[in-house]
Amino acid sequence: MTQLDDDGLGIIEVVIAMFLFMLIAVAVLPLTMQAVASSAQNRDLLAATSFAKQQLTTIQAGYPATPGSTSGSCAALRALQTAPPAVDAANDFRAQVTVGVCPGAYPASVPVRVTVTHDGDTVTSVTTRVRVGASSRTPLRRDDDGLTLVELIIVMLVSGLFLSLIAVIFGSGLSAQQRAAERNAATGALNAATAAITETVRSSSEIRVSAGGRRLDAQMLTHDGAAWECRAWQVLDGELRYSAGATPRPAADTGWSSLASEVTGSLSGGTAFVENGKRLSLGFALTSGDITVTVTDGANAQVIAQTGGTPCW
Incomplete structure (x- = not known):
């Protein structure tokens, strides 16, 4: 008859168990990173659109749409293309103005586009018309007597709590990301329509x-x-x-x-x-x-x- 050995687990078995728990914990990191990156992209797009609209508002203020107004010439408007780009230092955005061809008769309206870039890449562009007049490691046990059954149960409970905490954090982050994506999608649809x-x-x-x-x-x-x-x-x-x-x-x-x-x-x-x-x-x-x-x-x-x-x- 074989005698049961209840000396517990050896250090190698404990290391393997901790390694498996670590793999499970690390598995959720790419999903979290992806959610954070997507949220940052949507936030940058909204910030860039707002920055572009601010530039268009500034331009339109210099060319009022008052009936009969001849303030501002098309040549002066086109000169904005050679002016240094406006800078949003907080987001590292550059706003470059592009003006359409001047018409042959005045008063008239001229297409104006503001393109926002980041590190040379276009983030968004907005067009309007302007009226012109002329992540600690825990040390391993140094004894090699192994773990008793009670100690193993405690390790499993602590590990389970740890994984549960990760699941709660990940679930909360995913929910927040989903809400942010819904809000950004709704805002984007309305901004495009308006x-x-x-x-x-x-x-x-x-x-x-x-x-x-x-x-x-x-x-x-x-x-x-x-x-x-x-x-x-x-x-x-x-x-x-x-x-x-x-x-x-x-x-x-x-x-x-x-x-x-x-x-x-x-x-x-x-x-x-x-x-x-x-x-x-x-x-x-x-x-x-x-x-x-x-x-x-x-x-x-x-x-x-x-x-x-x-x-x-």
Whole structure:
């Protein structure tokens, strides 16, 4: 009959057990690193977009869209291309201005783009139109008598608690990363939509708000200045929808392109658009899970009305 040996585990067995626990702990590190890197990328994109919009706001302040204004020449505007780039020292961003070709007749609007770079790589670019006039190691046991059953149970309990703590920390980090990703995605969708709308408004001669502040129509001069286009946006059944064409846009339906879901108006009375002459104010609220993101903006219709083209309403 074989006698059972209850002298416990040898030092080699303990080392192997600790090595396995270490592998399990290290296995979660790449996932955590990936989550942190993704969050940093989204944060940089939002910061770069905000920096670009600040530069455009500064440029537009020097070229007011007041009707009849001839302040600022196209040559002075194009001179911004040779000026030293604006610097965001906190994020190490550089903002370079690119101005389109000056038109043959004035007053007119000129496309202006601000491109934000980091270490020579483009992070984002924003375009608008400007109106111009003329990780301790624990020492190993030095006795080689092995561990008793009680000591082994204690080691297993402590190791289990340690792994549980890692799981809780990882779970919390993953949850926070998911929430941040949802918020960034929602913000990005709304920023892209509002940027498209405000750019169209600045390139338009007329705008109209209808459907209780939920629909916007604009008569836009295309970038080549050769044709007019009718564009429309409407918040319909929780979706921001869009349509464009050479003729007046019909009533909004599911055939229109969907730009974002779970969207409502965030302005007074739940409206999405408010028109004051040629000035448009817009505001959207997008809900993703338990996160709600709100974005507001505004723009003026800057193109001088010309003959030709089909009315858009």
